[in-house]
Each structure stands twice: as C-alpha cells, then as structure tokens.
Amino acid sequence: MSIRELESLVAIADSGSITAAAERLFLSVPAVSAQIASLEAALGTPMLDRRYKPARLNPAGTLLCERARAVLNSYRQFYETVANTAxxxxxxxxxxxxxxxxxxxxxxxxxxxxxxxxxxxxxxxxxxxxxxxxxxxxxxxxxxxxxxxxxxxxxxxxxxxxEPVTVIAPPGAKGRNDESLLAEYPYIRFGQRFWVADTIAAHLAERGIVPQQIMQADSREAIALMVRHGLGVSIVPESDPPLSKLYGLREVALGKPPLTRxxxxxxxxxxxxxxxxxxxxxxxxxxxxxxxxxxxxxxxxxxx
Missing domain, CATH: 3.40.190.10 (Periplasmic binding protein-like II)
Incomplete structure (x- = not known):
C-alpha cells in the first residue's frame, strides 16, 4: 500500500469517478486504475463497486477512504516539517x-x-x-x-x-455612458456560472436597467471578439492589459462609483x-x- 494509492482512492471519492480523479491528480486514467487495482490486491478486497457507471466506492472503500484522509494529512505534515527546516x-x-x-x-x-x-x-x-x-x-x-x-x-x-467591472462596446460606439450603451445595443451576458454575473445582475436591477440580452458566453476573450464585430455590448471584469487595448473596444465604467469585485x-x-x-x-x-x-x-x- 502506498501514499499514491491512497491519494487515488480519496480523489475518486471526492471527484466521483476514476476519470475525474485522474484529471485532478494529473495522471492518466490507466495509471489511477492500476493504483486502485494494486490497493485492492494488497488488501484482498475490492474498493469499488463496478456495477455502476462510473464506478463508485463500496462500503470497504468508503471506510478505508476515511482512514486514508487522516494518513494523508499526517504525511503532508511530516513532509512539510522536514522540507521547511532550511x-x-x-x-x-x-x-x-x-x-x-x-x-x-x-x-x-x-x-x-x-x-x-x-x-x-x-x-x-x-x-x-x-x-x-x-x-x-x-x-x-x-x-x-x-x-x-x-x-x-x-x-x-x-x-x-x-477588479473594476466595465461595460465594453464596439469601436466607435456613440453612447454617452454605461446606461445609454446598454439601452442602445444588444446585450451579451458574461457567464452566468460565475459569481460576478450575479453581482452584475443585481447592480443592473438596482438601477432599473433591463438590457436586451441576445446571448451568453463564459470567456472574456470570446465576448470581446463578438463585441468588436458589432454584435452588442457586454459587462465584464476588467483585464490587465484591458480589453479596450487588446481589441480596440470602447470601455466605460459601470455605475458611479464604479462597480468592482x-x-x-x-x-x-x-x-x-x-x-x-x-x-x-x-x-x-x-x-x-x-x-x-x-x-x-x-x-x-x-x-x-
């Protein structure tokens, strides 16, 4: 039984599958599978219930996983104590x-x-x-x-x-401020799955601004390209260097004082x-x- 094998077992428990565990550990799927097989051979009992797709920990695997967490924590403490002496x-x-x-x-x-x-x-x-x-x-x-x-x-x-949160608009957009830009152009919403999206939505609602949303994207770069080609305006966290410089966009602060995250x-x-x-x-x-x-x-x- 090795530390790597225990790490693989815990990673499967936390991520839900061998494939996800391999990604988390920066290993191949066969490598993680081999470590679990070696662990099962050493203990003489299966750790996974392979009737399910993806395979999940069985009762023995769950019990060992609880002990493995304590072992791994002790190992990390030991390693860091020795490594940090100089x-x-x-x-x-x-x-x-x-x-x-x-x-x-x-x-x-x-x-x-x-x-x-x-x-x-x-x-x-x-x-x-x-x-x-x-x-x-x-x-x-x-x-x-x-x-x-x-x-x-x-x-x-x-x-x-x-980080400032700003309105980005196509080059040459003529709106005087954030509110006029959002009123005059279609709205490309920045990734609903990011926390900042809720912050932006709450800010707009508080000001009574209801933009005409036409699409949504999770990448600032993808949004910047769509804005550059005139598809609409968007609200995104400012980058460094700013998107206005990278893509030639117009950039306007959102709100007074400007919204930040x-x-x-x-x-x-x-x-x-x-x-x-x-x-x-x-x-x-x-x-x-x-x-x-x-x-x-x-x-x-x-x-x-």
Missing part, C-alpha cells in the same frame, strides 16, 4: 477561477519561483464552487477567487485586490503549508501593486 520548500496546490487576475497570477508565480526556488506550484483552474470543495477536502492548499456570496464554513478568505485568497486553518501560503499571498499582493488592478486593504472573512 528554506521555504514543498509543493503548493493552488486553485483559481479562469476569470480572475489572468496577468497577476503569472507575475506572482515568476516572482515566487525567483524568491523561493524550492517551492513547486501546481495550478488547478475550474469553477469556484468545485474548487472550494477541493479546498475543504484538502485537495488544494489555497484558492484565488472573488469574494464568495455566502459563508464558507471554516474557510478563511483574505482580500488583496479589486473583490479578489482574495481562500484557505483552511491548520494547513501545515501555512508558510508557503503566506508567501503566495505576499506575492499576489506585490504583483497587484505593480499591475493595473487596484490593491485592496487586506481584510479577512472567516466562516462560522
């Missing part, structure tokens, strides 16, 4: 929403690698709710996300930046990699200062 070192698994700080994150990773070459960063992008579950299950160590709309249990979120780092208390997480947060704050994004007074939100 300099910051170890593997830090970091999740991020694909819409958040697309320039700041790479700058941070470059600076972090230069300052602490023994730190290895494993980035994982996905939907915020899924990544929060990964964080709470110990699959990732930290998560770069916008401010969650609800309590996150024992998860702590520390704000370090603000708060960006922060989420973590769970008691992580043995706290020193690495602190270094990451420091790097993100420094990179934000040197970018077009607005640094925010550091503040924390903890669940109850």
């Amino acid at each position: 300099d910051l070192a170890g593997v830090l698994a970091v999740g991020a929403s694909p819409t958040v700080l697309t320039t700041v994150i790479p700058k941070t990773l470059v600076a972090l690698r230069s300052a602490h070459p023994r730190i290895q960063i494993r980035m994982q992008y996905g939907r915020a709710w899924n990544l929060l579950k990964d964080l709470q299950h110990g699959q990732i160590d930290a998560l770069i996300i916008s401010q969650p709309p609800v309590s996150m249990g024992n998860t702590q979120w520390t704000q370090f930046a603000q 708060n960006i922060g780092l989420a973590q769970t208390p008691g992580n043995p990699k706290q020193a690495l997480i602190d270094a990451l947060l420091h790097g993100l704050t420094e990179a934000t200062v040197s970018s077009r994004m607005k640094p925010a007074p550091s503040r924390s939100l903890g669940g109850t």
Whole structure:
C-alpha cells in the first residue's frame, strides 16, 4: 500500500469517478486504475463497486477512504516539517477561477519561483464552487477567487485586490455612458456560472436597467471578439492589459462609483503549508501593486 494509492482512492471519492480523479491528480486514467487495482490486491478486497457507471466506492472503500484522509494529512505534515527546516520548500496546490487576475497570477508565480526556488506550484483552474470543495477536502492548499456570496464554513478568505467591472462596446460606439450603451445595443451576458454575473445582475436591477440580452458566453476573450464585430455590448471584469487595448473596444465604467469585485485568497486553518501560503499571498499582493488592478486593504472573512 502506498501514499499514491491512497491519494487515488480519496480523489475518486471526492471527484466521483476514476476519470475525474485522474484529471485532478494529473495522471492518466490507466495509471489511477492500476493504483486502485494494486490497493485492492494488497488488501484482498475490492474498493469499488463496478456495477455502476462510473464506478463508485463500496462500503470497504468508503471506510478505508476515511482512514486514508487522516494518513494523508499526517504525511503532508511530516513532509512539510522536514522540507521547511532550511528554506521555504514543498509543493503548493493552488486553485483559481479562469476569470480572475489572468496577468497577476503569472507575475506572482515568476516572482515566487525567483524568491523561493524550492517551492513547486501546481495550478488547478475550474469553477469556484468545485474548487472550494477541493479546498475543504484538502485537495488544494489555497484558492484565488472573488469574494464568495455566502459563508464558507471554516474557510478563511483574505482580500488583496479589486477588479473594476466595465461595460465594453464596439469601436466607435456613440453612447454617452454605461446606461445609454446598454439601452442602445444588444446585450451579451458574461457567464452566468460565475459569481460576478450575479453581482452584475443585481447592480443592473438596482438601477432599473433591463438590457436586451441576445446571448451568453463564459470567456472574456470570446465576448470581446463578438463585441468588436458589432454584435452588442457586454459587462465584464476588467483585464490587465484591458480589453479596450487588446481589441480596440470602447470601455466605460459601470455605475458611479464604479462597480468592482473583490479578489482574495481562500484557505483552511491548520494547513501545515501555512508558510508557503503566506508567501503566495505576499506575492499576489506585490504583483497587484505593480499591475493595473487596484490593491485592496487586506481584510479577512472567516466562516462560522
């Protein structure tokens, strides 16, 4: 029985399938299947109920999974205690929403690698709710996300930046302000599955603005191209460099004062990699200062 085999078992339990577990662990499906087969051979009993598609943990697998989590946590604590005796070192698994700080994150990773070459960063992008579950299950160590709309249990979120939310319009659009642009052009809605979409919708409703929505897209870049070709206007978090510069669009602040979304780092208390997480947060704050994004007074939100 090996640590890798236990990691595969826990990943299947948390993600729901061997395929999803393989993606999470950055392994092939056959590799994860082989690790489970080896674990079953060592224990002399199946861990999965293969009558279901996808296969799921059987009672024996569920019982072992509970013990495996404790073993893996002890292993990580042991590893980090030894690795951190001299300099910051170890593997830090970091999740991020694909819409958040697309320039700041790479700058941070470059600076972090230069300052602490023994730190290895494993980035994982996905939907915020899924990544929060990964964080709470110990699959990732930290998560770069916008401010969650609800309590996150024992998860702590520390704000370090603000992103403006802006109206983007075709080159040469003649509307005087955000309201006139939204009234005169069809509306391309930015990804309903992102938290910022609800923030935007609430802002528009509060002002009594009802745009004529014609379509929806999850990618800022895809929306920018549609706007550039005159299909309509949209409301998106500002990027760095701004979409107006990259695609020649007109960009107007949304609201007075302008609407922003708060960006922060989420973590769970008691992580043995706290020193690495602190270094990451420091790097993100420094990179934000040197970018077009607005640094925010550091503040924390903890669940109850």
